[in-house]
Amino acid sequence: MxxxxxxxxxxxxxxxxxxxxxxxxxxxxxxxxxxxxxxxxxxQHLDRDPDRGAIAIADGAFGESYSTPIYLEDDESTAVDESQGWSHSDSLWFYNITQGSALLPYDFYLSLESADSEEKLRSNRFIDYYRYLPQKKTFFNPDALAVGFVKDTYQGKDYMGFTCAACHTAQINYQGQAVRIDGGPAMADMVGYLTAIEKALHQTRSDPQKKARFMSAVLALSNDYKNQEAVEADLQKWTNTIQLYNTVNHSHIDYGYARLDAFGRIYNRVLQYVPNRQDVYELLTQATTPAGRYLISDEQANKVLEGINETIIGNDQFALIIQRLMSHEPGYPGLTQRQMLIVRNALFNEPDAPVSYPFLWDIARSDYVQWNGLAANSGIGPLGRNTGEVIGVFGILDWTAKDHGFSISAYLSGQRHKHKQVDFKHSIDLVNLKRIENHLGTLKSPLWPEALFGNIDVEKARAGQKLYARYCESCHQVIDRNNADRIAIAKMTSVNRINTDPAMADNSVSYRGKSGNFVNTFQAAGVGNVIIAEDAPVVQLLTSVTKGVVATPDPDKNIFRRWGDWLYTLVGSFFTNPIRTSSVKAGNYDPDTTANPYASLLSYKARPLNGIWATAPFLHNGSVPSLYDLMLPKKKAGDPEDGEYRPDEFMVGSREFDPVKVGFRSDGYDGTAMKTIRVGDLNSGHEYAAGHTPQPDGSLPPALTTEQRWQLLEYLKTL
Missing domain, CATH: 1.20.5 (Single alpha-helices involved in coiled-coils or other helix-helix interfaces)
Incomplete structure (x- = not known):
């Protein structure tokens, strides 16, 4: 002392x-x-291409060719060249601002051919097929990457990674004309694209001619690779990395276009790093077949884990574990693909609750975000929420174990009394995450383009406004998109009251994992402190690691810039956030209790519906194709056959807009078949307009007539 x-x-x-x-x-x-x-x-304002980088596509996917996409004219409150409150440079900056994501080495991405073809996987044809948005070369995008695909640098090496814009920029096609919607939900099939990358990498390794072309292309860039040996080593490493990601996140639910289980995938990335060697050993040796037979012996588990770190395993070592589990060499288990799924379910959780990509306008002005209201948006909450997002989309996590000592990250993540502490070194750009959030604060919802889709019937819309007040407004607040002081209040409704598909909300609370170095640490919850158990809700582990990452300055900067940026980010995140004080959640939900500290997460959020016309398909899991269909009831046993019901099956993937029902084309092409028959895909619930779901006050207004549905739909176009 x-x-x-x-x-x-x-x-x-x-x-x-x-x-x-x-x-x-x-x-x-x-x-x-x-x-x-x-x-x-x-x-930020140097890139001013008048088309915002957008290009025309001939012979597009599903027969959808389109001219150079346009951006919607804004109202009189903004400048002439603005759309949704953003100028040309504002959009291009958002598309190309890095956040620390690293899907593949940049040289690999530029050089990788698709499987069974010499065509590059980054070609506009493939980008359009997987429903990302092709771009031309601009100041910030010299290699003409798709919207939201960027070159990011970490520890002296270049990577291709995603930005927010990859999943949150929409396009609507109508009679050959394309319209870009900034902050809108993407139509992207991320799972399909990642599967295509994995197949391409495997074939590049196994096909001598394809491999030779790849080697030559990578070395010709004269960037991060100087010889074939280095390319060969990283080709194996990144093939294993993408295979690991796809194996861990395999789901029996086909996401298809326009959906992703982002929560489930973020949870699984956390579980690649948090469990320690002993945790993994126990899970491997306890994995059993449906018949109760143990899959892996103690001896096999020890051999699989030979040389694996005691405290932090990480991505590369987990990839090695997966390889060893499937190896048929002496001493290894030699598991089949089906057996590997059993092990996957022991180590991780199946991400089987895909949801629509949420739209981003007014997100910076929302008190709670995420479909289940998980993230309080006050103070530095947005920084933590966005950090979790980058953890999910391939941020590099160079976590190691270090001896006990004081560090801010150890203190905030609850490890201050641990003999070993996690050092949360990472690639995530916290400064840019703050800048992105500030930038989104200036984004407005899109206005219905009457010149393109037809004039709004004013009389119908007035009648629809009265219906909206009676059927919708108790949950979906009406806000003025031009009000600089607007706040979007999330109105939460419990799953058992709204009766929409429960998978996402259930998984957010029920999914569990080994807590590794965070076992027996304390964490603040809304009703008091909880102690993280050995088998813990993954939501607790995500909270701990997010705090640790946010508390760790950027390792790519010198010491003065590193700490200056870090202080600026934290202090600035608080003072520039319009939601400075945390509020009580609004709505009709089950509150958190000491017995169930996450009860409030078993609910879904209703937010203001301005711009809702541009965000199909609908419901949180994208199970309803149009706004008109959303007003119809779900067909149940005993219902008359000649009634109007929500479609139980429809196609997703087309961007061709239907301005009548307000949604996308949902039949007549070979997209993803959305079949609403399984948990994760259900299209039931939220049947207010059909007279089946009670209002928050318990009243049950009668079902809308056909005429009233069209009136309400007309009003929704005005929002």
């Missing part, structure tokens, strides 16, 4: 003696940082 007191006195004495020098140093650091931020602000 005396030693510690003496040490503190010496520190205080040093600070007092050198206070003037330290003051000047602090002022210098702040000045340099402000100049860098000013330079970044100027740089």
């Amino acid at each position: 005396q030693h510690h007191v003496t040490f503190v006195r010496r520190i205080l004495s040093f600070l007092f003696v050198h206070k003037r020098s330290l003051f000047y140093l602090l002022v210098t650091i702040i000045t340099i940082h402000l100049l860098l931020l000013l330079g970044g602000k100027i740089y």
Whole structure:
């Protein structure tokens, strides 16, 4: 104790003696940082392509060719060149701002051919087929990558990664004309594209001619690879990495276009890093077949885990574990694909609750976000939420175990008393995440383009407004898109009241995993502190690791810039957030209790519906193709055959707009068949307009007539 007191006195004495020098140093650091931020602000507006990089596509997927996409004209409250409140440069900056994602080495992505073809997997044809958005070369995008595909750099190497825009930029086609919607839900098939990447990598390794072309293309770039040996080593490493990701996240639910189980995949990425060697050993040796037979012996498990780190396993070692589990060499289990799924279910959780990509306008002004209201959006909440997103979309997590000592990340993640502590080194760009959130605060919802889709019937819309007030407004607040002080209030409704598909909400609470180094740590919940058990809800583990990552400055910057940026990010995130104070959740849901501290997550969020016309398909899991169909009841046993019901099967993937029912073309082409017969895909619930779901006050207004449905639909176009 005396030693510690003496040490503190010496520190205080040093600070007092050198206070003037330290003051000047602090002022210098702040000045340099402000100049860098000013330079970044100027740089943000250098890309001013009038088409915002968009290009025409001939012979597009599903027979949809389109001219150069346009952006909607805004109302009189904004500048002439603005759409949804964003200028040309605003859109292009959003498409190309990095966030620390690393799906593949950049040289690999530029050079990779598709399976069974010499055509590059990044070609516009493939990009359009998987429903991403092709772009031309612009200042920020010299290699003409798709919207939201960017070159990111970490520890001196370049990677291709995703930005927010990859999943949150929409396109609507109508009679050959395309319209881009910034912040809208993507039609993307991420699972399909990642599967295609895995197949391409495997074939590149096994096909000598394809491999030779790939090697030549990578080396010709003269970037991160200087010889064939380095390319060969990373080709094997990244093939294993993508295979691991796809194996871990395999689901019996076909997501198809326009959906992704982002929560489930983020949870599984956390479980690649949190469990320790002993946790994995126990899970492997306890895995059993449906008949109760153990799959892996103690000896086999020890051989599989030979040389694996005790505390932090990580991506590369997990890929090695997967390889060894499937190996037929002496001493290894030699598991089949079906047996591997049993092991996967022991180590991870099946991501079987795909949801629509949410639209982003007004997200920065929402009090709670995510479909189940998981994330409080006040203070630095958006920084934590966006950090979790980048963990899910391939942020590099260079986590290691270190000896006990003080660190901010250990303190915030609950590890301050642990003998070993996780060092959360990572590629995630916290400064850019803050800048993105601020940028989204200026984005407005799109306005119905009457010149393209037809004029709104004013009389019908007035009648529809009254119906909206009676049937919708108790949950879906009406806001003014031009009000600078607007706040979007999330109205939560419990799953057992709204009766929509429960999978996403259930999984967010019920999915569990081994807690590794976080076992017996304390974590604040809404009703008090919880102790993280050995088998813990993954939502707890995600909270811990997100705090640890946010508390870890960028390793790619010098010490002054690193800590200056970190302080700027945290302090700025609080003071620039319009939601500064956490509010009580609004709505009709089961509150958290000490017995069930996550009860409120078993609910779904209703948000303002401005711009809703541009966000098909509908319901949180994309199980209803149009707004008109959403007003219809789900057909149940005993219902008359000649009634109007929501379609139980329809096609997804087309961007051709239906301005009558307000949705996308849902038949007549070979897209993804959405069959609403399984949990995860159900199209039931939210039947307010059909007179089947009670209002929050318990009343049950009668079902809308056909005429009233069209009136309400007309009003929804005005929002």
